[in-house]
Structure formats: C-alpha cells, structure tokens
Amino acid sequence: MSDSKIARPDKFRILIIGRANAGKTTILRAVCGAEGEPDVYDQNGNKIITSPKTTRSAIRTTLRTIRARLSREKPHPTGGKDSILSPSPLRGEHNIEYPLMFRGSPGFVFHDSRGFESGAVEELELAQKFIQNKANLGSMRNQLHAIWYCFSADSNRFMTAADKVFFDTIDTGTVPVIAIFTKFDALDAAAFSALSDQGVPFAEAQRRAPDHAREQFDQNLLPLIKQLAHPPRAVVCLRNMHNKGSQGAIKKAASELIESTGAALDDSALKVLLVQAQCVNVELCMKAAVNSGVITKAAQGAIQADPATFNPLQEKLIREIFQWFPYIWVYNKVTFCIICQLNIT
Template sequence: MNRQKFSKRRLPSIPFRVLVIGRANAGKTSILQRVCETTESPVIYRTSLNVDGTKRREKVILHPSSERGEHKIRDELVFANHEGYVFHDSRGFESGSEEELRRVQKFVMDKSQEKKLKDRLHAIWFCIPMDSERPGLDMLHFNDICPDRNEVPLVAVFTKYDAFMHMMRCKVEDDDDGAGLPAENQAQTVFENEFLSRLDEKHKYVRLEARETLR
C-alpha cells in the first residue's frame, strides 16, 4: 500500500448526532447554543418521502403563535454557524406520558441501527433542571430510554445548579435543620441523595454550574 497516498486521504466529515431530552425550561437551548458558540436559534429540517420513494429534506418554519415547540423528534436541529452537530429534541417525561416514552425508545432503536455512521445516533443528553423540587418527575424513565441495551451513550446533564445553590442558601437562612452545616455541604448531600441515587452506576453525568464539573 502506498503509505504517502493513504496519509493524504481525507476522512469523511460526520456530524455528531445527539438526542436531547428534557422538559421546557430545562436549559436545553442554552446548552446547545453554548456548545455551538452561538446565540442564534437552530434551523429545523424535516425529511419526508417523495412519491417515488426518494427522500427530501426541507426546512421547517414554526409559527410562534400556534406551533411553537411542536417540531417532531425526528426533525434535525442544526445551527447555521456550526456543522459539527445535528440535534434531535424530546420534551421529556414530566407528565409521565407513556406515549412519549415509546416514541423516544423507537427513535433510539431505529437510529442506533442505521447502516451509515452519519445517520446513527451518537449520544443522548438527558437534561435535568436542579431548580425543581420534583426531581423524580424530571428523571422519570431515565433508565428506560434504551430498552434493548444498545451502545448509545446516555449522559445525565444536571442544569441550573446555581439556582439550586441559591435555594439551598435560602433554606439554611430560614431554618436550623442543617445542624450548622454550610449550604454547599447540604447541597451536595441533597444532590447525591435526590438526584445521583436515581442513576445506574454505569451512567455518566455532567453538572453545569459557574465552573462546569464533569463526573
């Protein structure tokens, strides 16, 4: 084999495809904008079939007055200034919707079995806002996303940690139940007992705060 010729071959440019799960106001859009270094809204594309069976990809225009947030999980969200990512969005399971869970499971299964690497799902980011007093609802079905145990990495992304810390500081000031422990210590205990305890040991997590911490 001609090594010089091989070394000059260009590898295919494959965007990183991510399914982002989380309810409204979970901080999903802010995360995507931060990752893609932009403040713009993503462009939405939808793929459909022509009469002859071929596929066509069209831009979707959502009207804020009637269709805001009504894009589908199979729609592709792309930022114009960044071609390195393709995102898919799910609204999460705060309402306990079994229908939404089945929709997500089917999407994950279908995309994990795509023949072409560029069409496969490469990661799942499950966004969990920590300013909620009901983490059980926000994390409902976290461990059910991949029923066939496929190899798509599932990452818990804990957002709004700063808001959570503000809540804990107010709690410490209002009562004496913390036995004199600083708010930071109490916050870490609550984080471990109420949030991390709901994850399987195999799952990774990211906690977003003023200084982002990766676990």
C-alpha cells in the first residue's frame, strides 16, 4: 500500500481563546497527553526559545513556597511555574500567529488568543483578522479547522460583554466554534445547597449535585448561548481536569471534547484528520471508524460479491479502517497479500 494512496495525516489546527485561568493549558495537555509546555514557532516555522523566568519571578515563587510551608498549605498547583499560555516572562511577546505544538503530539497545531476584556478591542480585532485570513487560505494545510472558546465556570460571570461581542459580530463561517466551560465542578457546591434546601438528604444531595449543576446550566444559560447571532456549534462542560490524581476523569473530558469537535465538523476528511491527530485514546479511533459506516459498507459488499473477488474487497476494507489509525500502516502490497493468504489458509 503506497503513500500516494493513503497519505499520512497532516496537522489539525485549532485556535484556543480564553482569559487567564480559563484552563487552556490544562485542556491542551489533556488532549495531547502531554506534560510541560508546548514549543512555540514563528510564522516561518523557526522554534522560538522562550526566555527563563526573571529573578523577580523566581523570588516570588520562593516566597510563595515559604509562606505555604509556614501556613502548612500546599504551594500553588503549578508549583509557581508560569504557563506559556498565561501572561508571564516565559511567554514573551504574545502573537496569535505563532503556532504552539507539543512534541509528543505532532498532529495538533494550536494558536492562542488571550481572550477579550470589555472595552479592549485590539485583541478582538486580532482574532477576527486571524480567523478571516486563515479562512481565505486555499490550502487546507494552513487553514483553521476549529475554535475552542474557553469560559471558566468558577467565575462570577460566565460570559462577559466582550465575549458576547465575539459571538454576535464574528461569523467564523465553516470553522466551528466549540464553547468549553472549564472547572464545571465549581458549580457542584451551589447545586448541593439547592438540593439541600429542597429537603434532599445530605448523601443523596452530594451524589446528585453534579447532574443538578448541569441541569441548571442547560435550563438557565444554554438558551442564552443559543440566542447569540453566531452561537457555538457545540457546548462542552469539563470537570475535575485540574486534579492530576483523576486521570480517568481527565481522559474522559479530553475524549468528550474531541468527539464534540468532530461532530461539529462538516468535512469528513477533517473528521478523520482530527481523530488521527489525537493519539492518547485508541477508543476514539475505533468509535470513529465504526460510526463512519465504512466497515458496514465494505462488509455488505463482501457478502454480495463473487468469492473470487473477496480478497480485493478485504483489502479495501482494511485500507478504509486503517485510515483512522495513523500509526498503523501497511506499506507493502505484497506483504498485505501474504497476510491475507495466511488468514485464509
């Protein structure tokens, strides 16, 4: 099987938008199965060497650690380390055009927008220009494929006036916007209190709080989101992603985000590209392959065909299945035929 027939996947490009503490770095690490910071590149593909923390920043980190020890509290969850996606000396001059990539997940390319503050139009205009420029590119290689717009659920206001301006004035065209509400578990306390006020026993209120929080969100906030001029294609609520001890919850949240993004895509080739880009959850590859219908279609064709033509159909089936698994390729048709013969005999 030659590379000309099944090409290796290109990169899936995502613009992630959100203010500080919206959980953007946590999301990217979870989706890419990575730790640490992504590499930053300029528009020519040259890697940018991020500057180390300044002496003042290092002193602040040391003081935070000392105060935490004296008060017998845990240090800052990031250990005082600034993220590239947060305003800091490590990040350097912010540029939405600069791609971010994790070494262990080369299938994704990210661009970062710092979010929009009320009255500040510069960042909004930069994001709008970036989206329009990427949409006008002829090659799918450099086009923008999806936008992840992050909101922090532990904020007093889910959506600011500046956020509303984005959804009311910027038409992203075929590029789907996925609204991501991070730290959704922060709403559990209010949901628990509401259930307790209704006379629900303590243990049951604790158990039902997460579902009740989502029900209240769907009832009170989701209708407002759908009324926006250009509402997001999908809404994803992520919880417990800040707890490194809950790897199962983190993986589940990342999988939900990938699935919701895939469902929002109109182009079937981009759906394949997205699933290929993520390499931390093989179940998503299997599910996407099954949901695509290629297995059923090829199997039905094999049943209805003449037995003499079964092997070519079997080859087609394997070709179409393996396109969802970018790390499993059969390059040599002779080898493929030998495998088929061994299976038959």
